[in-house]
Amino acid sequence: MDSSTSTFSPERCANLHNQLLAKATEHSPDVQIEQTLSARFLDIAPEFTEVPSLDDLPLYRFLRLVNTTPPASNGGVDLLTPFTYQPDPRTFWTDRVSHEPSFVLLYGQNNGDSPIDGGIYVDILSYQAVWHSGNSPRFPPSDQWLPLEVILQKSLDAWTTGKFYWDAQEATIKVRNWTQHDVEQSIAAFHRLISSIELRMPSDENQVHSHHRLEPLDSQILEPFKISTFAVRFLSTANRPDFPFVAPGIRVFTPLLLDEIYGVEVPDSIRRTHWLGDEEDWPTLILPGVDSVPHNVDQSTNQNINAFDQNWGFGKFTVNRQSGLYIAPDTSNSDLVRLVASSGLCSACEFRSPCRWGPPRDPRLAEVFDHWTSLVEDGTWAVDANGVSTGHDWFTIHTSVAKIAPVV
Structure with a gap:
């Protein structure tokens, strides 16, 4: 076996798959579990029966070991996770990958589109895997693919943290928009960012500069404003630094600043009357910038800037065009963020490349804070007594550095 396949363990991956199936079916006492996937595979691709030492082929070994529920009468397969179906040999090879015969669509997507339009692909030459969506014509480069074991483990972790759960009313597995684990991750990452800034603050040679943390914002002062439930939990739980700037031109809310920015927002603003995810998932400013976005950005030659006021x-989802870090949820995640620079640029905190282990999404709050911490620690951002002293225009000038590399 060459070095590229030595990291793939059919046994470990099958074990993770079977744990996921057990989670997906534990509330269905009459469910039937079987190990027939390898036989179904050979029915679809009988030419593999001619492969010498077929039992030693890693893909076939995996298929022999995994559990599934029986296909429906029309051949359809059940869900394995809220995002993916169980393996279906009928869709392993599709028109989309006919030019890439080594790519197998092992787990078709469940996002309202056809399962064959995307999901988790496995390259049976390297035995690396990646989530690839049907709306992208090209597969990611090989250095962005991951071990299948890593992707399956992340799905199992989602059960552990409560992100995946069984909805008894709808009798299906679903995704929670946010969990206490998400809040704790975000708070821990924010506190690491504060600590990294404090460690780099100047101090008098004869005096050690000490810092203290301010209390979180009182949830009661947040009530008058349309603030997402995740953002309320974060803002009312995270301790604040005793300095204002935690990123270039990005401040921490004080009660006074909160009222100055949110208090003048009109009740029927688009932000307050629309939600991006589920109900009560309004776009929410959690760390305000120093300036508002001017009204002439539609004249900019930068498409990422003049798009600010387009449909x-x-x-339209900002608080009176205020720059800063926003919670911008989707239908599955309440802790996704969007950074709005005062130039009107809204792409500075996007991923540099698509998420490789799940459906496409924006970065989570914890992921942004972790990236910002690295920019403080490696000296990219300057620090003074007021916190990060690098100018706010850094996000517009150095957008490529501001973007986040997906970290597994």
Whole structure:
């Protein structure tokens, strides 16, 4: 076996798959579990029976070991996770990958589109895997693929943290928009960012500069404003630093600043009357910038800036065009973020490349804070007594550095 396949263990991956199936079916006492996937595979691709030492082929070994529920009368398969179906040999090879015969669609997607339009692909030459969506014509480069074991483990972790759960009313497995684990991750990452800034603050040679943390915002002062439930939990739980700037031109809310920004927002603003995810998932400013976005950004030659006020732009979801870090949820995640620079640029905190282990999404709050911490620690951002002293225009000038590399 060459070095590329030595990291793939059919046994470990099958074990993770079977744990996922057990989670997906534990509330269905009459469910039938079987190990027939390898036989179904050979029915679809009988030419593999001619492969010498077929039992030693890693893909076939995996298929022999995994559990599934029986296909429906029309051949359809059940869900394995809220995002993916169980393996279906009928869709292993599709028109989309006919030019890439080594790519197998092992787990078709469950996102309202056809399962064959995307999901988790496995390259049976390297035995690396990646989530690839049908709306992208090209597969990610090989260095962005991951071990299948890593992707399956992340799905199992989602059960552990409560992100995946059984909805008894709808009798299906679903995704929670946010969990206490998500809040704790975000708070821990925010506190690491604060600590990294404090460690780099100047101090008098004869005096050690000490810092203290301010109390979180009182949830009662957040009540008058349309603030997402996740954002309320974060803002009312995270301790604040005793300095204002935690990123270039990005401040921490004080009660006074909160009222100055949110208090003048009109009740029927688009932000307050629309939600991006589920109900009560309004776009929410959690760390305000120093300036508002001017009204002439539609004249910019930078498409990422002049899009601010377009129909598809994010400008209508801001608080009176205020720059800063926003919670911008989707239908599955309440802790996704969008950074609005005062230039009107809204792409500075996007991923540099698509998420490789699940459906496409924006970065989570904890992921942004972790990236910002690295920019403080490696000296990219300057620090003074007021916190990060690098100018706010850094996000517009150095957008490529501001973007986040997906970390497994």
